[in-house]
Amino acid sequence: MDIFQTVVAKASGITADSALASVFSARADLMELTENSHEASLRPKSPGGLSHAERAGLACRMAKLNNDSALVTHYESLFGDGSQSLADTSFDGGSDARLKAIIRHTDLITTKPKEAAAGDVLALQSVGMNDPDIVRLSQLIAFLSYQIRVVHSLRLMAEVA
Amino acid sequence: MSEILKEFTTVVPFWEPRVKPAVLAEATPEQLEAMRVTVSDTKIGNYTLVLALDPETLQQRTPLFNGIMFHHGGLSRAETEFGAVAASVVNECIYCAAVHANRYNQLTKDESVMDLIFADRKDANLDDRQKSMLNFSTKLSQSPPEADKADVERMVENGLGLDEIFDLTLSTSIFAWANRLMHILGEPHPQP
The missing domain is CATH 1.20.1290.10 (AhpD-like)
Incomplete structure (x- = not known):
């Protein structure tokens, strides 16, 4: 894998010519696993009850909630049917109870994870999500939360390098 | 069930899952590979068994997590x-x-x-x-x-x-x- 072609490298602007290239390359194994985690979270072989298009829409929404325009653009490139509405931060799911619960959960855990309580998992179960899909959604939210911060910090480090 | 702990502590708590963990005896080959265990292994924690409900992400996350926390060189x-x-x-x-x-x-x-x-x-x-x-x-x-x-x-x-x-x-x-x-x-x- 060319680590300078990964989502994290491209979103943070790190190239093989960057002053930060050697620091970035020293953790090449971790950047490869980060890219593999992106694939497993966004385009899994077994997506369960959370489609690739829904994942791309939610990922874009989380990038917007964190004001990361480069990642917003990246996730827009993965859009499929239904992604657009999920990525619209003014959309709350409307009359679709399942989408409404997924969006509420995604927004809460992305921005205020410390406020999570037992009722938040129950709310997903009560709209018919099974436990494997609740874990899939949790991993998607958690991966984005990781990726957004790695990209944010690499941009700052590049300014200092 | 006891009260949920709300205060920071250095005594490691007991973690009670809110979803039903995978059952080790019924785990698929993909789940076993993601957990890096064999069926004879009985000491798998509930946390790993919960994450095994989505083996594709667990498969990548475990080596990433371990690589970050136990890397060589760099930060102590x-x-x-x-x-x-x-x-x-x-x-x-x-x-x-x-x-x-x-x-x-x-x-x-x-x-x-x-x-x-x-x-x-x-x-x-x-x-x-x-x-x-x-x-x-x-x-x-x-x-x-x-x-x-x-x-x-x-x-x-x-x-x-x-x-x-x-x-x-x-x-x-x-x-x-x-x-x-x-x-x-x-x-x-x-x-x-």
Whole structure:
């Protein structure tokens, strides 16, 4: 894998010519696993009850909630049917109870994870999500939360390098 | 069931899942591979069994997590744990904070740093190097992240190399991830 072609490298602007290239390359194994985690979270072989298009829409929404325009653009490139509405931060799911619960959960855990309580998992179960899909959604939210911060910090480090 | 723990502690709590974990005896080959266990292995924790409900992400996450926390070179093992604790304090993940404060204390044989962070959080009165790290990790853990260039420069001025700052970034960020699993999919209780 060319680590300078990964989502994290491209979103943070790190190239093989960057002053930060050697620091970035020293953790090449971790950047490869980060890219593999992106694939497993966004385009899994077994997506369960959370489609690739829904994942791309939610990922874009989380990038917007964190004001990361480069990642917003990246996730827009993965859009499929239904992604657009999920990525619209003014959309709350409307009359679709399942989408409404997924969006509420995604927004809460992305921005205020410390406020999570037992009722938040129950709310997903009560709209018919099974436990494997609740874990899939949790991993998607958690991966984005990781990726957004790695990209944010690499941009700052590049300014200092 | 006992009360959910709400206060920071260095005593590792019992983690009670809110979803039904995979059953080891019924695990698929993909789940077993992701958990890196054999069916004869009986000491698999509930946390791993919960994450095995989505084996594709677990398969990648486990080596990434271990690689970040147990890397060679760069930031010391103890200061890597420091980043994990700083994120867990922001996100109030009592379980993660306990596990990693405990490891920090074991590695450094000094409980004062974690005591100060648990008491005063971002305002903990640490030495200048650790203050600059706590400031950065705390700001990076906000949503949206609030760390800026000056926060990175402050760490450089206090002797951190960019390689160490990258490692601190990774340990802080992997706990943006871990906290959003542990604190959501289950809850901490006192050990029975």
